[in-house]
Each structure stands twice: as structure tokens, then as C-alpha cells.
Amino acid sequence: IPPITVWTADYVVVGAGTAGMTLAARLSEDPSVTVAVIEAGRDYKENADVINESFVNVPGSDVIGVGTEETPTALDWQYYIENNPELRRTKPVAYTRGRVLGGSSARNFMLTQRPTVGSLDRWVSLTGDSSLSFQNLLPDFKRSATFTPPRPQLRQELPAATFDARNYGSDSTAPLFVGYPNTPQNFSKFVDLAVQECGIPRIQDFNGGKLLGGNYAAVTVDPTKGERSTSRVFYEAARNRPNFKIFLETRAKRLTFSTPAGGKPKADGVVVSSLLNGVGETGRIVAKREVILSGGSFNSPALLMVSGVGPTAELSKFNIAPVLINENVGRNLVDHVFGATITYEITPETRSYTDLAANPLFLTQQLGNFSANNLGPLTNPVADYLAWERLPPATASAIGAGVLNSYPADWPHVEYLSAPGVTGNFANLLQQNAVAGAGGKRYASILAALVAPRSVGSVKLASKDLKDLPLIDLNWFSDPVDRAVSVWAFKRLRQFFASKAMAPVLVGGVANEYLPGAKIQTDAQILEYLRSTVSTVWHAACTTRAGKTIQDSVVNSKWQVHGIDALRVVDAGSFPDLAPGHPQSVVYAIAERAARDIAAFRRAQK
Numbered sequence: 209i210p211p212i213t214v215w216t217a218d219y220v221v222v223g224a225g226t227a228g229m230t231l232a233a234r235l236s237e238d239p240s241v242t243v244a245v246i247e248a249g250r251d252y253k254e255n256a257d258v259i260n261e262s263f264v265n266v267p268g269s270d271v272i273g274v275g276t277e278e279t280p281t282a283l284d285w286q287y288y289i290e291n292n293p294e295l296r297r298t299k300p301v302a303y304t305r306g307r308v309l310g311g312s313s314a315r316n317f318m319l320t321q322r323p324t325v326g327s328l329d330r331w332v333s334l335t336g337d338s339s340l341s342f343q344n345l346l347p348d349f350k351r352s353a354t355f356t357p358p359r360p361q362l363r364q365e366l367p368a369a370t371f372d373a374r375n376y377g378s379d380s381t382a383p384l385f386v387g388y389p390n391t392p393q394n395f396s397k398f399v400d401l402a403v404q405e406c407g408i409p410r411i412q413d414f415n416g417g418k419l420l421g422g423n424y425a426a427v428t429v430d431p432t433k434g435e436r437s438t439s440r441v442f443y444e445a446a447r448n449r450p451n452f453k454i455f456l457e458t459r460a461k462r463l464t465f466s467t468p469a470g471g472k473p474k475a476d477g478v479v480v481s482s483l484l485n486g487v488g489e490t491g492r493i494v495a496k497r498e499v500i501l502s503g504g505s506f507n508s509p510a511l512l513m514v515s516g517v518g519p520t521a522e523l524s525k526f527n528i529a530p531v532l533i534n535e536n537v538g539r540n541l542v543d544h545v546f547g548a549t550i551t552y553e554i555t556p557e558t559r560s561y562t563d564l565a566a567n568p569l570f571l572t573q574q575l576g577n578f579s580a581n582n583l584g585p586l587t588n589p590v591a592d593y594l595a596w597e598r599l600p601p602a603t604a605s606a607i608g609a610g611v612l613n614s615y616p617a618d619w620p621h622v623e624y625l626s627a628p629g630v631t632g633n634f635a636n637l638l639q640q641n642a643v644a645g646a647g648g649k650r651y652a653s654i655l656a657a658l659v660a661p662r663s664v665g666s667v668k669l670a671s672k673d674l675k676d677l678p679l680i681d682l683n684w685f686s687d688p689v690d691r692a693v694s695v696w697a698f699k700r701l702r703q704f705f706a707s708k709a710m711a712p713v714l715v716g717g718v719a720n721e722y723l724p725g726a727k728i729q730t731d732a733q734i735l736e737y738l739r740s741t742v743s744t745v746w747h748a749a750c751t752t753r754a755g756k757t758i759q760d761s762v763v764n765s766k767w768q769v770h771g772i773d774a775l776r777v778v779d780a781g782s783f784p785d786l787a788p789g790h791p792q793s794v795v796y797a798i799a800e801r802a803a804r805d806i807a808a809f810r811r812a813q814k
């Protein structure tokens with residue numbers, strides 16, 4: 209390797225995303241260790257990149273660039289998923305992953321809530337480590353974020369968003385912001401009433417280990433300016449420390465290992481390629497203590513595989529010299545999917561995202577309202593109200609989804625999201641709303657997400673060079689349970705729209721369904737429609753999952769790669785299982801936990 213750039217640090221972290229930036233900043237709080245971070249993306253707040261910076265900062269612009277048929281933004285890895293026989297998609301399906309300082313925390317929808325007690329008990333049984341229970345992870349959940357309660361005087365929603373202050377930390381210097389947008393979506397209060405009328409009760413807060421019920425969701429936004437809060441806040445904390453160094457626009461190409469005679473392979477560095485000025489500068493960052501992969505669920509397993517750690521078939525296909533065979537690398541890919549969605553035209557008083565997309569004057573006014581007053585629909589990440597439920601046991605059995613009855617009792621099977629706009633097949637949300645709203649009409653949807661998904665996919669290599677992005681097979685709908693639950697959830701969405709609570713907002717009444725429309729009635733018709741609209745909630749996980757041994761997993765409960773020294777994986781890929789709920793809080797929590805695990809390991813070695 210020509211050593212154009214050689215740098216040495218105690219810890220080398222690959223990826224300054226949600227987990228990596230948090231972890232690296234925490235490690236560098238100890239001035240006695242040095243930390244280097246390698247990040248393929250740029251800093252969205254520097255280089256006078258006003259457009260990309262606003263994509264990140266303005267909560268209401270989160271829908272831009274994430275559509276399945278949209279050209280992804282410059283802050284994206286630009287993944288397209290593999291086709292699968294269950295889907296009826298005519299065009300390649302894009303899958304957003306942030307390639308930027310902050311990673312996917314700079315591209316996500318900002319919803320933040322924690323998994324249930326029972327789902328994290330499953331983490332305990334999968335890893336054999338009780339320190340991963342909800343109660344034991346709670347300090348790590350609290351550590352990153354400063355919480356600001358909703359401001360009812362501004363929000364004026366009826367009934368108000370509720371929360372339980374005991375679920376949040378008391379450290380007001382915690383860098384990440386969690387709070388509520390100052391302007392709720394009008395449509396959400398009707399969803400709130402509709403789901404209650406259909407038997408889903410209100411729950412006080414989604415952050416106390418319970419999810420079953422409905423409420424407004426907390427989001428990662430800064431209460432003062434209303435801007436999105438990302439893991440970049442940890443970069444601000446660390447950037448001036450003399451023991452911290454970040455390599456932006458630099459890609460990790462592969463890991464290097466040394467193997468002492470008779471010993472285990474030991475990770476000792478990362479070969480990198482600088483993307484600056486388009487020049488493929490190659491160098492190596494040497495790790496004196498450990499290499500930590502935080503490249504996310506797609507990139508971390510790919511990096512392991514090109515470096516010789518992975519399934520036999522993958523390594524031999526590309527003639528990669530094995531360092532350690534582990535059949536679990538890149539396997540067990542799970543994701544939450546939007547299984548069903550229904551859209552109606554709504555009344556003019558009930559504003560929706562359609563107004564922003566179709567009315568440039570309104571959009572301009574609201575950009576001003578957002579930046580001057582921290583008010584208006586752009587303060588809101590669009591989907592701000594959630595509800596969760598389980599299928600009744602007899603129903604689950606009757607539709608062939610009886611396996612879901614064995615999930616812990618607090619684990620919801622379906623999540624509903626208020627989505628005031630046209631969603632359709634998620635091809636291009638901005639364009640779909642602009643077209644639908646051109647004549648002055650406005651629309652709103654409710655989405656159903658599968659949060660106990662059964663379909664399992666994989667990450668495989670496209671070549672032995674990571675410049676060829678790995679192949680992502682999500683296998684959506686491959687398990688019949690997911691198909692059956694989606695059809696059931698679709699009918700449930702129709703019940704919500706048929707409720708008395710929803711009647712005042714529907715133009716033309718319940719018979720006037722906009723998408724998919726009254727022509728879709730039988731189960732077979734519904735399923736065929738859902739095959740053409742199923743989309744991701746962008747929660748890909750478990751591709752380097754934590755577990756007990758090399759037979760069932762890639763890392764142990766301290767995130768150390770089985771069979772290799774000085775190498776950990778800390779990101780959504782290392783979840784033992786994908787718990788219900790939006791996962792960013794879990795990613796921050798395991799990054800906080802891993803920083804403490806690594807420090808404890810170092811102290812034990814002294």
C-alpha cells in the first residue's frame with residue numbers, strides 16, 4: 209500500500225454516522241486516548257452548501273430525495289435494492305442511507321421513541337447478557353439527549369401531546385435535542401380520535417418501554433431554531449480536542465490484520481481512499497488499540513467481507529483470502545416496511561403537505577415562518593402521530609399469522625402513522641403531492657408499518673472493491689405472514705377512515721377514497737395492490753447481529769467480532785434483533801453503551 213496518508217490513533221472508527229460519531233466523541237472525552245474517524249460523506253454545515261444544509265436542517269424537507277423512484281440527494285449512498293418476485297415494481301427501488309457527517313440521522317424522519325421492555329428482553333435471551341435489558345439500557349438511552357416538552361400554547365392540538373418527564377435525563381448539556389415541533393399536523397388530531405374510536409387507547413409516552421397505544425411522537429429537533437438535531441452535535445463537542453481527528457470525504461476500503469503465531473487475527477488498521485477532488489488517494493490509518501465499524505447495516509458487513517471476514521461463498525466468489533469464516537456476515541437483514549397505505553382528499557381547513565408541494569407562494573411564506581418564528585408546517589417532519597397495536601390472537605391465527613402470538617406481549621405487530629399527503633408507492637413524494645394538489649385539492653394518508661416483520665434478506669458483495677456498492681436484497685413480502693398482516697392492516701386503515709371522527713375531514717365522504725380507490729375490494733386485489741406500493745421505513749438492521757457465538761451471530765454483546773481481536777461493529781447492523789419502533793434512539797444508546805464497554809475493556813487491560 210503506498211502510504212500517501214498514514215495516521216495512527218488508539219481507536220479508528222469507520223463512519224461518522226448516528227452510532228459512529230456518537231461513539232467517537234464519547235471515546236475522545238478521555239484525553240489519554242487518540243481517536244480517528246473515517247467518513248465517506250461531507251460536513252453538510254460547511255462548504256457553503258446551502259441547499260444540502262437546508263435539506264438536513266428543515267424538518268419538513270425530510271421527504272425530499274427519499275422516494276423509491278427519486279434521484280437520491282448528494283448526501284446519499286444511492287443504493288437500489290434487488291428486485292424480488294413478490295414485488296410489482298416497474299422501476300428500480302432506491303433505499304436512502306446518509307452519506308454525510310451524521311449519517312442517516314441527517315436524512316431520517318426524526319421520530320424518536322424506545323423499544324418495549326419485552327423486545328429488549330429478547331435481546332437479553334439472544335445474547336445471554338442481562339445488561340441489554342430495557343432497565344439496564346435506560347441510562348444509555350437517556351445519556352445523549354436533552355428533552356424539551358411540547359409547547360401546548362403554540363401547538364394548540366386537542367387533546368395535547370403527553371409525555372412522562374421521568375423517561376428523560378436530567379443532564380441539560382447532553383448534546384442531542386429531543387422535543388416536539390411547534391406546529392402539529394392538523395390531520396393528526398383526527399387520526400388520534402379515529403384510532404381511539406377503533407379501540408386503540410392513548411398512551412402517555414412512547415419512551416417508557418411501552419408502545420401499545422397512540423400519541424404524538426417526540427422528534428430530534430432543536431427547540432430554539434426548530435432545526436433537525438443529528439449526531440453532528442457530537443462532532444461539535446469533539447472537533448477541537450487535540451486527541452480527535454476526522455477524515456471527511458474519505459472512504460474505508462478494507463481492514464488490515466496481523467496474526468500473531470498461534471493467535472487470533474487482530475485488526476490493526478484501515479486502508480482508505482480520499483474522495484476529495486476526485487483523486488483516489490490511498491493510505492492507511494493504523495489502530496493501536498481497536499478498529500470500530502459504524503458504517504451502517506449495509507456498509508459494515510460489506511467492509512468485513514471485502515476484508516476477508518464473511519461467508520465462504522461470498523469470499524470464494526470474489527477470490528478474497530479468508531481471515532475468518534463467519535456465515536452470518538450480511539445475513540439476517542430485517543427491515544420494517546410500510547405494508548399498506550390509504551389516501552383521501554381532505555377539506556381545505558385541514559392543511560397538508562400537498563399545500564407545500566403544490567403552492568409555491570405558500571411554501572415561500574412557510575420557509576419564512578420557519579426561519580423567522582420556528583412555526584408552521586415546515587417545523588414538522590410530516591408524520592407526527594403514531595399508534596401501535598397487536599392483532600387479536602384469534603385473528604392472527606385465522607389469517608395465518610399465528611406465529612406473531614408468540615412475540616412478547618408488549619410487542620406491537622403493526623404501527624400506524626398519520627401522513628398528511630399523498631404517499632402512493634412512495635415513488636417521489638414531493639412530485640406526487642405537487643401533481644395531486646395542482647388543482648388546489650389536498651390529501652392525507654394513514655400508513656401501516658409491519659413492526660414484527662418475518663421476511664429476512666441479505667447483503668452480498670457486488671465485487672471485491674467497495675466502490676461497487678453491495679447488493680441489498682430485502683426480500684420484502686417473501687414471508688406469507690407479512691403479506692397477510694399487510695392485507696389485514698389495509699382493512700384496518702379503511703376502518704379508521706370510516707370512523708365518525710374522520711367524517712368531518714373527508715371530501716365526498718368515506719366512499720370517495722383517492723388511493724387505491726373503491727375498486728380494490730377482495731383480499732387478492734388488496735394484496736396485488738400492496739405488492740406495488742410496499743416500501744421501506746428505512747430501518748435495515750441485524751446484518752452483523754449480536755449474539756452468543758460465531759454460529760448464530762457476528763459480534764458478542766460487547767460488540768466484539770467473534771474470533772477476531774480489536775474489532776467491533778457498533779451500528780444498526782449489530783442489533784441482536786430489530787425491536788419494534790423507530791431505531792435511532794437504540795443506535796444512539798448502543799453507541800453510548802459501546803463507548804463505556806470500550807473504556808471498561810481498556811481499564812481491565814491495564
Ligand SMILES: Cc1cc2nc3c(=O)[nH]c(=O)nc-3n(C[C@H](O)[C@H](O)[C@H](O)COP(=O)(O)OP(=O)(O)OC[C@H]3O[C@@H](n4cnc5c(N)ncnc54)[C@H](O)[C@@H]3O)c2cc1C
Binds near residue numbers: 247
Ligand atoms: C429516510 C430515513 C428515514 C428514517 N426515519 C427514521 C425515524 O423517523 N426515526 C428513527 O428512529 N429512525 C429512522 N430512520 C432510521 C435511522 O436513521 C437509522 O437506523 C440510523 O440512523 C442508522 O444509524 P447507523 O449508525 O447504523 O448508520 P448511519 O447513520 O447510516 O451511519 C453510517 C455512516 O458510515 C459512513 N460510511 C459507511 N461506509 C463507509 C466507508 N466505507 N467509509 C467511510 N464512511 C463510511 C456513512 O457515510 C454514514 O455516515 C430513518 C432512516 C432513513 C434513511
